[in-house]
Amino acid sequence: MSNFNRYSKTITEEESQPSSRAMLIGAGINPDRLQQPQVGIASAGWEGNPCNMHLNALAAYVKEALIQEELTGLIFHTMGVSDALSMGTTGMRYSLPSREIIADSIESVAGAQWYDAVIPVMGCDKNMPGAAIAMLRLNRPSLMIYGGSMHSGNYKGRKINILSTLEAYGKKLSGDLSKEDFEGIVLNACRGAGSCGGMYTANTMSVAMEALGLSLPYSSSNPALSEEKKLECITAAKAIKNLLQKNILPADIVSEKSLENAITMTMIMGGSTNAVLHLLAIAKAARIELNLEDFQRISDKTPLLADMKPSGKYLMEDVHEIGGTPAIMKMVLDAGYLHGDCITVTGKTLRENLTGINPLSDSLHLMFPFNNPIKSSGHLQVLYGNIAPLGAVAKITGKEGEYFEGNAIVFNSEEETIEGIKLKKIKKGNVIVIRYEGPKGGPGMPEMLKATAAIMGAGLGNDVAFLTDGRFSGGTHGFVIGHITPEASEGGTIALIEDNDKIVIDINRHTVDVLLSDEILQERRHKWIAPKPRYESGALLKYSYLVSNASEGCVTDNMRK
Helix, strand or coil: CCHHHCCCCCHHCCCHHHHHHHHHHHHHCHHHHHHCEEEEECCCCCCCCCCCCCCCCCCHHHEEEHCCCCCEEEECCCCCCCHHCCCCCCHHHHHHHHHHHHHHHHHHHHHHHCCCCEEEEEEEHHHHHHHHHHHEEECCCCCEEEECEEECECCCCCCECHHHHHHHHHHHHHHCHHHHHHHHHHHCCCCCCCCCCCCCCHHHHHHHHHHHHHECCCCCHHHHHHHHHHHHHHHHHHHHHHHHCCCCCHHHCCCCCHHHHHHHHHHHHCCCHHHHHHHHHHHHHHHCCCHHHHHHHHHHHHCEEECCCCCECCCCHHHHHCHHHHHHHHHHHHCCCCCCEEECCCCCCHHHHHHHCCCCCCCCCCCCCCCCCCCCCCCCEEEECCCCCCCEEECCCCCCCCEEEEEEECCCHHHHHHHHCEEECCCCCCCEEEECCCCCCCCCCEEEEHHHHHHEEEEECCCCEEECEEEECCCCCCCCEECCCCCCCHHCCCCCCCCEEEEEEECCCCCCCCCCCHHHHHHHHCCEEEEEEECHHHHHHHHHHHCCCHHCCCCCCCCCC
């Protein structure tokens, strides 16, 4: 394998690099193994989050398996932010920026240490796109391991998960849930290691990574603590050896076609709006043109089939039970919705990976048939209008309706919104506008799940709509439109809306408008004063200066045009 140490030989074989060899020997590498290809194992493991708490153990399985393949595995670490833990607080502003820190840190370590290949071991939702961006920047043999989902909790005979806690809070506020039951749900929602179990952003992105070809088959559906997940870590060592031998690179795998596969599976599975931000950013790292119109084009022709939470019944543990993600992908491929000729990290095409996969065994009726879908077109819809001249993204599963008209009730932060819910300011028919929460203005474009879940729990979920320049969690359901661009802090129209302004959202026409004349909007724009930045130093101030808008994927390395 010494012929495949294409990068590490710079520091292990160059006579002019004695200090490099000395340091590696000092780190415990046997001098006889210095010429083995070096594989950086990037673990996002840390103790404070169920999504990530087991990843260091998975990384250790990978390292041990690499030894058997005569490869040198070297574990290093990147960071993570727990969305569910920080949700509804100012800590959530660090969530999306963490994607860029993850990408930068993996690129920095692997680049500086001259690793020949990279295996990121990722958990919570920003981990995966961050790692994919780094893999594409480095463009060395790489594959990703997803840490897997946690099992559902149980309270009084009912399956519960992390979203149940936030909706329980709304029920408690409305007086429909006792303190005892509220605490019971909180104590039983999370059963240890693994990512949140629904088709929230983590599982949306894990499915997208598998459809992209950047992870091994079944990676997205193997549960966190399963034997299958351990076996995946062992198999990854053989797979990375094959990628090194054949020099198959992330840029060979991520293509226009494989990105379409990822978007298609996001639509089929009812995935998170965050997939739009992340796949735009991944495409940019791959130097592939992808825009909002591509999402709408694919959404128009792709049905929603998976009855997954948050709007449906099932969790990723149920996908595992019926045959795993490959069984669903085989069904979608056979129906003509996927490009089967895309190369993957197995060294085989997607079609070859799915050959011989057992057909879907769907005793749960988790997947609806193509001739009777939940929704005949995708649930992610791109909207434009005077509120969002550069675009917005709606998550409409069909259960919410496709038209909403109502009077605005305006809040300048999520915290204000929660206070409004507590004070029962929000009424049926309102369009709740949450602004100054965009990528620059938030900063960090926090998710509004605490607010939307509280509204659901309060029984208003079917009677109001949400508009925000922030994001919505994959756990959000209801009539919600996010990613409004331009954002409020840049003087977008959302900054000019006032209480009781009439707003019309028409999904079939792909429009979101406030019913005000251009003259009135211009008059308000002249009076508008940009708010002072919320942060005067640190990572969030830096992010607010660097980040692009939501319609461009919120990337921070967009200086090169």
